[in-house]
Each structure stands twice: as C-alpha cells, then as structure tokens.
Amino acid sequence: xxxxxxxxxxxxxxxxxxxxxxxxxxxxxxxxxxxxxxxxxxxxxxxxxxxxxxxxxxxxxxxxxxxxxxxxxxxxxxxxxxxxxxxxxxxxxxxxxxxxxxxxxxxxxxxxxxxxxxxxxxxxxxxxxxxxxxxxxxxxxxxxxxxxxxxxxxxxxxxxxxxxxxxxxxxxxxxxxxxxxxxxxxxxxxxxxxxxxxxxxxxxxxxxxxxxxxxxxxxxxxxxxxxxxxxxxxxxxxxxxxxxxxxxxxxxxxxxxxxxxxxxxxxxxxx
Amino acid sequence: xxxxxxxxxxxxxxxxxxxxxxxxxxxxxxxxxxxxxxxxxxxxxxxxxxxxxxxxxxxxxxxxxxxxxxxxxxxxxxxxxxxxxxxxxxxxxxxxxxxxxxxxxxxxxxxxxxxxxxxxxxxxxxxxxxxxxxxxxxxxxxxxxxxxxxxxxxxxxxxxxxxxxxxxxxxxxxxxxxxxxxxxxxxxxxxxxxxxxxxxxxxxxxxxxxxxxxxxxxxxxxxxxxxxxxxxxxxxxxxxxxxxxxxxxxxxxxxxxxxxxxxxxxxxxxxxxxxxxxxxxxxxx
Ligand SMILES: Nc1ncnc2c1ncn2[C@@H]1O[C@H](COP(=O)(O)OP(=O)(O)OP(=O)(O)O)[C@@H](O)[C@H]1O
Ligand SMILES: [Mg+2]
Numbered sequence: 146x147x148x149x150x151x152x153x154x155x156x157x158x159x160x161x162x163x164x165x166x167x168x169x170x171x172x173x174x175x176x177x178x179x180x181x182x183x184x185x186x187x188x189x190x191x192x193x194x195x196x197x198x199x200x201x202x203x204x205x206x207x208x209x210x211x212x213x214x215x216x217x218x219x220x221x222x223x224x225x226x227x228x229x230x231x232x233x234x235x236x237x238x239x240x241x242x243x244x245x246x247x248x249x250x251x252x253x254x255x256x257x258x259x260x261x262x263x264x265x266x267x268x269x270x271x272x273x274x275x276x277x278x279x280x281x282x283x284x285x286x287x288x289x290x291x292x293x294x295x296x297x298x299x300x301x302x303x304x305x306x307x308x309x310x311x312x313x314x315x316x317x318x319x320x321x322x323x324x325x326x327x328x329x330x331x332x333x334x335x336x337x338x339x340x341x342x343x344x345x346x347x348x349x350x351x352x353x354x355x356x357x358x359x360x361x362x363x364x365x366x367x368x369x370x371x372x373x374x375x376x377x378x379x380x381x382x383x384x385x386x387x388x389x390x391x392x393x394x395x396x397x398x399x400x401x402x403x404x405x406x407x408x409x410x411x412x413x414x415x416x
Numbered sequence: 417x418x419x420x421x422x423x424x425x426x427x428x429x430x431x432x433x434x435x436x437x438x439x440x441x442x443x444x445x446x447x448x449x450x451x452x453x454x455x456x457x458x459x460x461x462x463x464x465x466x467x468x469x470x471x472x473x474x475x476x477x478x479x480x481x482x483x484x485x486x487x488x489x490x491x492x493x494x495x496x497x498x499x500x501x502x503x504x505x506x507x508x509x510x511x512x513x514x515x516x517x518x519x520x521x522x523x524x525x526x527x528x529x530x531x532x533x534x535x536x537x538x539x540x541x542x543x544x545x546x547x548x549x550x551x552x553x554x555x556x557x558x559x560x561x562x563x564x565x566x567x568x569x570x571x572x573x574x575x576x577x578x579x580x581x582x583x584x585x586x587x588x589x590x591x592x593x594x595x596x597x598x599x600x601x602x603x604x605x606x607x608x609x610x611x612x613x614x615x616x617x618x619x620x621x622x623x624x625x626x627x628x629x630x631x632x633x634x635x636x637x638x639x640x641x642x643x644x645x646x647x648x649x650x651x652x653x654x655x656x657x658x659x660x661x662x663x664x665x666x667x668x669x670x671x672x673x674x675x676x677x678x679x680x681x682x683x684x685x686x687x688x689x690x691x692x693x694x695x696x697x698x699x700x701x
Pocket of ligand 1: 433436438456457458459460461462463464465
C-alpha cells in the first residue's frame with residue numbers, strides 16, 4: 146500500500162508531463178496542417194485566377210479602395226439595423242407572450258408576415274411600393290428599415306425563447322416583493338433574457354453582414370453596390386466581385402471572432 | 417413573548433388545481449410576534465396554502481386579510497385592477513422566502529435588497545441602503561454586499577434572501593422549506609437566523625420538515641393533512657402528545673422506528689436525527 150503510493154508519487158508527475166508534452170505536440174501539428182490546408186487551397190485558387198489572365202491588377206489598385214469604402218456603409222447599415230431589430234424583437238417577444246388577444250395577435254401577424262415573405266421583396270417594398278402610396282423614403286432609411294423589420298421578426302422568436310428561459314422563480318420572487326408586472330419585466334426578466342440571447346444576436350449580426358448586400362438593389366452604396374458599379378464601368382466584374390466577396394469574408398471572420406469570444410465569456414457567466 | 421393583534425387571517429381557503437381539490441377549507445390566524453410552523457406530509461398542501469396567502473397561487477374560494485388589507489378569491493379570473501392592487505398591497509406586507517432562494521442573479525447582494533424598497537415603496541436610496549446594510553449585518557453578510565449571488569453558498573444566499581425580505585419591512589415573513597435545498601452543513605446557519613428573528617418577535621409562518629427546529633422556535637405548530645388542518649397547538653402538544661391519530665402517525669413515520677417522542681420529551685437518546693441543524697429522514701420525500 147505504502148510502496149504503491151510512493152511509486153505513484155514518483156512516476157506520476159513524469160508520466161503526466163510526458164502526456165502533456167505529447168498532447169502539445171499533437172495540437173501543434175494539427176494546427177500547422179490546418180493552416181497549411183487553408184494556405185494551399187486559397188493560394189492555389191488565387192494563382193489559378195492570376196494565371197487565367199482575367200485579373201486586371203490595375204483595376205484592383207485603382208478601384209479596390211473605392212469598393213473597400215463600401216464596407217463602412219455596410220457596417221453602418223448593420224449596426225443601425227441590428228439595434229432597431231433588437232428593439233422590435235423585445236416588443237415582439239413581449240407581444241407574443243402577452244395574454245391580450247389584440248397585442249398577441251398583432252405580434253404574431255408581424256412574425257408570420259415577415260417570415261413568410263422574402264427579404265428581397267421586403268426591401269423593394271420599403272423603397273418602391275411605399276413610394277407608390279406617397280411614402281418616399283431615402284434609400285438608406287428604406288434599406289435599414291427593411292433589414293430591421295426582417296431581423297426583428299426572427300429575433301422576436303429568439304427573445305421569446307430567452308424570456309421563457311428565465312426561471313419562473315425569478316418572476317415569483319419579484320411578485321412576492323410587490324413589484325408590478327411592468328417593473329418585473331423591465332428590471333428582472335429582460336436583463337436576464339438579454340444575457341441569454343446576446344450570443345444569438347451576435348450570430349444574427351454576422352448573418353446580417355451578408356444579407357445587407359441585398360440593399361444594393363435599391364442603390365444603397367454599400368460594398369456590393371460599389372463593387373458592381375465599379376466592375377460594370379470598367380468591365381471588370383470578376384475582379385470587383387472577388388474584392389467584395391473577400392471583404393465580406395474578412396468582415397464575418399472578424400465579427401465571428403468577437404462573437405465567439407463574447408459567447409465564451411457569457412458561458413462562463415456570473416451565474 | 418406576549419402576542420399582539422391578529423396580523424394574518426385566512427378564512428375558508430380552498431384551492432383546486434383542475435379537478436384536484438388540494439385545499440379543502442383552511443382557516444389560519446396568526447398574531448403579531450407569533451411564529452407558526454406548518455408541518456405535514458408531502459402533498460398535504462402546505463406550500464399551496466402559503467402561496468395562497470400572498471396570491472402567488474390564487475385561492476379558488478376564501479379570503480385573506482393581512483394587516484388590514486383584505487382580498488377575496490377571484491375564482492373567475494376577472495383580475496380587476498382593484499383586485500390586483502389589493503394583492504400587491506398584501507405582498508408589500510408579507511415577505512416570502514423560497515426553497516431555492518430566487519435571488520436576482522444580475523444584481524449584487526445590496527441591489528437585491530434595495531430593488532423593491534426603492535422602486536416599489538419609493539424609499540429614498542440612501543435610506544434603503546442603510547436599512548439593507550443593517551439587515552445584512554443582522555444575517556452576518558454585510559461584507560458580501562457587493563458580491564453577486566453566484567459567488568455565495570446556498571446558506572449565504574438564503575440569508576441574503578432573508579435580508580432582502582426584511583428590507584421591505586413586512587408585517588409577516590413566510591418561509592417555504594427554506595433549508596431543504598441546502599447541504600446539511602449549511603442548514604444550521606439559516607435556522608439560527610430564523611430563530612433569532614423568532615425570538616426578537618418577528619411574525620413568521622414557516623413550512624418546515626425540521627421538527628426539532630419547530631419544537632424549539634414555534635409558538636404554534638399546525639399539522640395539515642389532505643388539504644385541511646388536522647391539529648394545531650403549542651409544539652409541546654402537537655409534536656409530543658398529539659391528540660389526533662393522524663398526527664401521531666405522521667410523527668411516527670417521520671421520525672421513524674416507532675419513536676413517538678421528541679426532544680424535550682423523554683427519549684433524548686432515541687432521537688439523534690433531531691439534533692439542531694440536522695435533517696429529518698422524511699425531508700427527501
Ligand atoms: N402548480 C400546480 N399545478 C397542479 N397541481 C399542483 C400545483 N402545485 C401543487 N399541486 C398539487 O397540490 C398538492 C399539494 O401540493 P403542495 O406543494 O402544496 O404540497 P406540500 O405539502 O407543500 O408538499 P411538500 O412537502 O412535498 O412540499 C399536490 O398533490 C400537488 O401535486
Ligand atoms: Mg411544499
């Protein structure tokens with residue numbers, strides 16, 4: 146018994162160290178191969194395009210910055226849209242959870258209508274169809290409005306799930322303290338629900354970066370619109386679209402990175 | 417300690433959950449400074465009764481009056497504004513403690529305590545903080561005032577919940593098995609706080625399975641079975657020499673092995689499970 150314990154004490158740290166070392170090496174190898182795969186595939190694609198002779202470097206040098214500038218509009222559109230979408234979603238979720246038939250009916254109609262029609266149709270609607278009935282919106286407003294309206298409906302369901310995920314004991318404890326329903330929602334339930342859904346909002350933000358390209362159809366001068374107009378003017382559609390795609394990709398990688406970090410931090414949480 | 421006026425008066429409380437007739441006409445009066453302990457087997461309706469007192473559960477029939485505010489049952493769920501407001505008035509007068517504490521996880525200990533006093537009672541913040549700190553001191557957790565609940569042990573959480581309830585300065589405190597979610601070694605600290613409150617003359621209604629605690633701290637023990645009160649009286653009577661066969665049976669089964677007496681009774685040595693802070697065998701039920 147005593148001898149066994151001593152033996153374990155002696156070999157224990159050594160073995161653990163060797164296992165840890167082996168693990169480290171395996172992880173390092175894995176990462177290296179992973180990165181090499183990306184490098185080879187992306188580099189190969191780039192070389193192939195280059196060799197095809199269809200890439201005009203002058204265009205890229207001259208119009209690249211112009212297209213890149215569209216990323217600012219893209220980000221602006223997304224940040225404003227996700228903000229309004231979040232507000233709509235909070236209202237929508239409260240409506241969907243309301244026992245009042247009119248409020249519940251209105252919120253349900255909103256979700257059903259938006260989820261049942263294409264985003265592209267909604268964008269045209271906000272700009273062209275509303276103009277027919279005398280509501281003429283600037284393109285930026287129409288684009289942001291359509292995106293916020295659309296994402297608000299999807300996020301309504303996220304928020305609804307988030308609110309329902311707050312333990313019922315929280316509401317009861319607040320009720321037992323004499324807090325009124327509105328106060329409970331605002332001070333107790335919502336703050337906890339928002340924590341629960343923040344990772345999902347981050348997800349939607351990344352998705353919106355890509356969906357925002359659709360507002361180019363009403364001439365919001367964001368990434369895709371700039372790429373198309375520069376590409377058409379110079380008969381360099383391939384280059385223009387490549388640049389746009391690359392920028393979208395980089396944007397989503399950057400925001401996914403932050404989103405994942407946020408998610409991990411929330412998961413650790415203070416609960 | 418001399419008891420005062422009647423603070424809580426529930427009359428003819430009945431409760432149906434669907435077809436299930438859970439409370440079948442319960443009358444309960446609690447006087448100022450009185451500590452009433454509600455005991456009975458699992459499913460006898462103790463929790464439901466307690467929750468009916470502050471309308472977390474709407475009684476189907478009956479009325480509740482706390483500190484002069486009277487609310488009738490609202491069987492048709494008409495939920496009139498006046499009715500809702502009366503319920504809120506009742507809740508301001510009755511603090512409630514839950515099995516699983518229900519502290520607000522996104523607020524610090526202090527914020528938990530002052531949230532309702534400032535936002536519901538309109539107490540100035542400084543005054544609320546002062547009150548909260550004095551009660552946190554009383555439960556021995558003043559140094560935790562800026563911690564989040566996640567950083568506290570179960571016993572500490574329940575003590576904070578007690579301080580939170582006290583900061584509302586209620587007329588009566590209602591506890592639903594406040595120690596049953598706690599690890600055994602943490603039960604004592606919560607019971608101790610409750611015992612202090614009882615000795616200082618707080619009015620309390622406590623649902624509990626801690627029989628020795630009931631024996632020591634209760635002014636009156638109420639035994640429920642099948643949704644009615646079967647027997648009530650001072651702990652020496654109900655817990656030691658019950659009049660009703662049902663009570664005797666409950667105690668026998670609860671204390672195990674046919675032991676029919678309780679500390680303070682004769683068989684001290686026969687009652688190891690009744691040491692203060694320990695948990696009765698029946699708690700798991
Ligand atoms: N929300 C509810 N919906 C339906 N039935 C319920 C509900 N709450 C309680 N009941 C039923 O009411 C009866 C009494 O339950 P209650 O929780 O009041 O018992 P209890 O005496 O507190 O038991 P325990 O000692 O296990 O806590 C049980 O049969 C239970 O199933
Ligand atoms: Mg219970």
